[in-house]
Amino acid sequence: MCLAIPAKILKIEDNLALVDMAGVRRQADIRMVSNARVGEYVLIHAGFAIEKIGKKDAEETLQLLREII
Amino acid sequence: MQPITNMVEKFKDDAKKILLAHGSGGKLTHQLIKSFVKKFRNLPLAKLDDSAVLKFKGKLAFTTDSYVVDPIYFPGGDIGKLAVNGTVNDLAMVGARPLYLSAAAIIEEGFPLVDLERIVDSMNRAARVAGVKIVAGDTKVVGKGGADKIFINTSGIGLIDSGIDISSKNARIGDRIILSGTIGDHGIAILSARERFDFRTKLKSDSQPLNRIVSQILKVSKKVHTLRDPTRGGLATSLNEIAEQSGVGIDIEQEKIPVKEEVKGVCEMLGFDPLYIANEGKLVAFVPERDCRKILNVMRKNRYGRDAQIIGTVVSRHKGRVLVKTSVGGERVLDMLTGEQLPRIC
Amino acid sequence: MKFVDEFRDKAIAERIVKKIERFDSFKVNLMEVCGTHTMVIFKQGLKGMLPKNVNLLSGPGCPVCVTSQEDIDKAIELAKDRNVIITTFGDMIRVPGTNSSLEKERGNGADVRIIYSPSEALRIARENPAREVVFLAIGFETTSPLIAASLLDAQKEKIDNFYIFSSHKLIPPAMEALSKSKEVRIDGFICPGHVSVTIGSNAYKFIAQKYNVPCVIGGFEPLDVLQTIYMLLKQIKERRVEVEIEYFRAVHPQGNRIAQELIAEVFEVSDVMWRGLGTIPKSGLRLKRKFSDFDAEKEFRPKTKKSKENPDCACGEVLRGVKKPTQCKLYRRICTPEEPYGPCMVSSEGTCAAYYKYG
Numbered sequence: 156m157c158l159a160i161p162a163k164i165l166k167i168e169d170n171l172a173l174v175d176m177a178g179v180r181r182q183a184d185i186r187m188v189s190n191a192r193v194g195e196y197v198l199i200h201a202g203f204a205i206e207k208i209g210k211k212d213a214e215e216t217l218q219l220l221r222e223i224i
Numbered sequence: 225m226q227p228i229t230n231m232v233e234k235f236k237d238d239a240k241k242i243l244l245a246h247g248s249g250g251k252l253t254h255q256l257i258k259s260f261v262k263k264f265r266n267l268p269l270a271k272l273d274d275s276a277v278l279k280f281k282g283k284l285a286f287t288t289d290s291y292v293v294d295p296i297y298f299p300g301g302d303i304g305k306l307a308v309n310g311t312v313n314d315l316a317m318v319g320a321r322p323l324y325l326s327a328a329a330i331i332e333e334g335f336p337l338v339d340l341e342r343i344v345d346s347m348n349r350a351a352r353v354a355g356v357k358i359v360a361g362d363t364k365v366v367g368k369g370g371a372d373k374i375f376i377n378t379s380g381i382g383l384i385d386s387g388i389d390i391s392s393k394n395a396r397i398g399d400r401i402i403l404s405g406t407i408g409d410h411g412i413a414i415l416s417a418r419e420r421f422d423f424r425t426k427l428k429s430d431s432q433p434l435n436r437i438v439s440q441i442l443k444v445s446k447k448v449h450t451l452r453d454p455t456r457g458g459l460a461t462s463l464n465e466i467a468e469q470s471g472v473g474i475d476i477e478q479e480k481i482p483v484k485e486e487v488k489g490v491c492e493m494l495g496f497d498p499l500y501i502a503n504e505g506k507l508v509a510f511v512p513e514r515d516c517r518k519i520l521n522v523m524r525k526n527r528y529g530r531d532a533q534i535i536g537t538v539v540s541r542h543k544g545r546v547l548v549k550t551s552v553g554g555e556r557v558l559d560m561l562t563g564e565q566l567p568r569i570c
Numbered sequence: 571m572k573f574v575d576e577f578r579d580k581a582i583a584e585r586i587v588k589k590i591e592r593f594d595s596f597k598v599n600l601m602e603v604c605g606t607h608t609m610v611i612f613k614q615g616l617k618g619m620l621p622k623n624v625n626l627l628s629g630p631g632c633p634v635c636v637t638s639q640e641d642i643d644k645a646i647e648l649a650k651d652r653n654v655i656i657t658t659f660g661d662m663i664r665v666p667g668t669n670s671s672l673e674k675e676r677g678n679g680a681d682v683r684i685i686y687s688p689s690e691a692l693r694i695a696r697e698n699p700a701r702e703v704v705f706l707a708i709g710f711e712t713t714s715p716l717i718a719a720s721l722l723d724a725q726k727e728k729i730d731n732f733y734i735f736s737s738h739k740l741i742p743p744a745m746e747a748l749s750k751s752k753e754v755r756i757d758g759f760i761c762p763g764h765v766s767v768t769i770g771s772n773a774y775k776f777i778a779q780k781y782n783v784p785c786v787i788g789g790f791e792p793l794d795v796l797q798t799i800y801m802l803l804k805q806i807k808e809r810r811v812e813v814e815i816e817y818f819r820a821v822h823p824q825g826n827r828i829a830q831e832l833i834a835e836v837f838e839v840s841d842v843m844w845r846g847l848g849t850i851p852k853s854g855l856r857l858k859r860k861f862s863d864f865d866a867e868k869e870f871r872p873k874t875k876k877s878k879e880n881p882d883c884a885c886g887e888v889l890r891g892v893k894k895p896t897q898c899k900l901y902r903r904i905c906t907p908e909e910p911y912g913p914c915m916v917s918s919e920g921t922c923a924a925y926y927k928y929g
């Protein structure tokens with residue numbers, strides 16, 4: 156029900172951001188993500204950023220999966 | 225009574241567009257034809273007879289295709305380039321050397337002449353790159369709304385050398401399947417040009433002629449069983465058609481299929497699957513295990529085959545079906561395309 | 571692709587499967603609520619990787635699939651108005667209503683446009699001031715904040731030709747209905763990752779506490795799904811009943827507050843009909859009265875004759891996890907993606923479509 160994919164923020168102008176998903180660029184509405192910053196990753200769903208992807212959390216998830224921690 | 229200057233402007237304006245009169249067979253038609261003949265520059269065409277007269281010896285391949293792509297210009301090409309390469313490739317897929325093409329256009333009244341010239345130039349260029357001659361043609365003009373800008377049909381003739389028997393029915397158990405390069409480029413390039421989903425990429429259509437790479441393959445091995453260029457419906461549909469027509473099963477490895485990152489990105493975003501997206505310059509080859517390494521090597525030496533990969537095998541199990549080993553190690557059925565790929569979100 | 575490819579690693583997948591295989595002393599029914607989870611499970615061939623004692627049930631998390639026949643018929647009626655431009659997410663186009671479909675109406679001349687984002691629908695409204703633009707708002711809590719945001723934009727810009735046909739639904743009430751029903755034993759819920767981004771893991775606490783069903787919120791990459799299944803089995807084995815988050819790189823206990831506020835500003839909760847589940851109290855969203863100018867139902871009052879579902883279509887039972895598509899009389903014999911008899915076959919997240927396509 157919820158196709159959302161990770162995208163990197165390239166530019167921010169008010170509530171809109173230019174994001175990059177594997178080289179594909181699109182505009183995204185970032186009003187739902189507080190303190191979004193250029194260089195951070197967000198989840199894009201239907202043209203809106205719905206949440207930030209915690210880089211540390213992602214790494215921790217992978218480490219968990221790899222059973223390093 | 226309109227001032228003369230206005231009438232002259234209107235005339236000039238009209239002169240830049242295709243009029244119904246261009247299709248009526250009169251003076252304007254002749255002007256148009258003469259300009260094409262000048263561009264395509266070959267003997268049979270220059271004779272301006274009702275038919276091109278050509279001499280052959282051997283087995284002929286003959287094919288036809290119509291092109292109605294929208295938009296007519298897109299990153300990496302246009303409808304003209306598509307029309308030439310598409311027919312060249314259809315001939316190449318049965319192992320024929322493409323020689324002659326016909327080109328017929330149905331043009332909507334009001335279509336700008338400068339666009340027509342651009343497309344004709346593009347066809348000319350594509351024909352030269354592919355090494356084929358456009359020896360017959362036709363143009364018709366229909367009233368506004370009777371066609372969407374321009375429709376093009378190309379038919380083509382090629383010669384098949386002896387000892388070559390390539391067909392969708394010939395895939396054999398044990399054959400290895402080689403894909404010549406990345407999939408999904410064309411379909412996604414078209415989508416990006418349609419602006420409906422408002423995304424930007426550097427992707428270009430992969431429309432290119434495959435006859436030379438096929439010749440090179442056939443030089444190192446005449447034992448190629450099947451060739452197919454996966455256009456509408458994508459690689460998945462082509463593989464299914466071959467599995468059905470040859471009465472064999474096919475096993476594919478997802479990991480081995482080359483896909484450009486940007487194609488992956490758009491597909492993830494819109495919920496598409498690259499396996500179902502049209503390509504215009506790629507082929508799959510079904511070849512005996514014994515010859516597959518040398519065929520792969522010769523493909524990779526060709527600029528249109530640099531990303532070639534062995535992606536699967538023909539098997540005796542699940543005849544008529546295609547199975548995929550997924551990137552994570554699971555297995556699933558790869559069906560034909562059903563309906564249209566709708567971008568999904570929910 | 572960053573944050574995607576790493577979660578598709580084959581070696582890690584094998585390891586998680588081995589851990590799952592160690593829980594061989596009991597049989598479990600785990601329900602993936604979300605249609606996107608169903609798709610990943612099938613597309614990646616995860617079902618075949620799991621041991622036989624782990625049975626996956628597909629739930630009602632496909633928004634198109636649970637839209638009532640009446641709502642679909644209303645949408646089709648709206649499309650017939652030649653001054654209306656229908657804007658919709660792709661899936662709705664081919665869903666069969668009682669007598670027609672949006673696709674058929676488009677063939678008859680209706681203006682039906684597929685869009686990727688509700689902001690596109692707003693753009694179409696701006697560019698076509700003489701027409702009336704209706705957006706078919708289906709979806710769960712991932713999507714409703716976006717529609718709320720677009721509607722607030724429409725209000726701010728004083729756009730007066732933009733309307734919402736709200737068919738939004740809420741996931742936790744559906745999960746409650748399933749837990750209550752006892753029609754099928756559900757031993758654990760694979761909770762929807764992106765709905766949970768909005769509502770937070772706290773929203774599922776009552777399912778664990780009141781109905782005693784373990785919940786794990788899972789992401790959508792294959793490793794996420796496998797890990798989520800492992801975490802559920804571990805809970806069951808250790809006799810814990812908790813709400814855990816596998817997808818903690820995006821999901822937080824309290825969810826996304828801004829998204830929740832957007833929903834609260836524009837919508838209010840209502841009792842709505844779910845295909846297959848009947849009417850579930852407080853499980854849908856409708857526009858608040860102050861936004862009635864944007865309410866397509868109030869503006870156009872689409873009338874439908876008796877809405878009928880095909881009596882042999884087992885979509886409802888499939889949505890509850892009671893039947894598998896293969897147990898439906900119509901499945902594959904008459905009901906195919908080309909000629910669908912119910913939404914479960916036509917929606918890209920429909921369970922029947924998944925079974926049919928990925929075998």
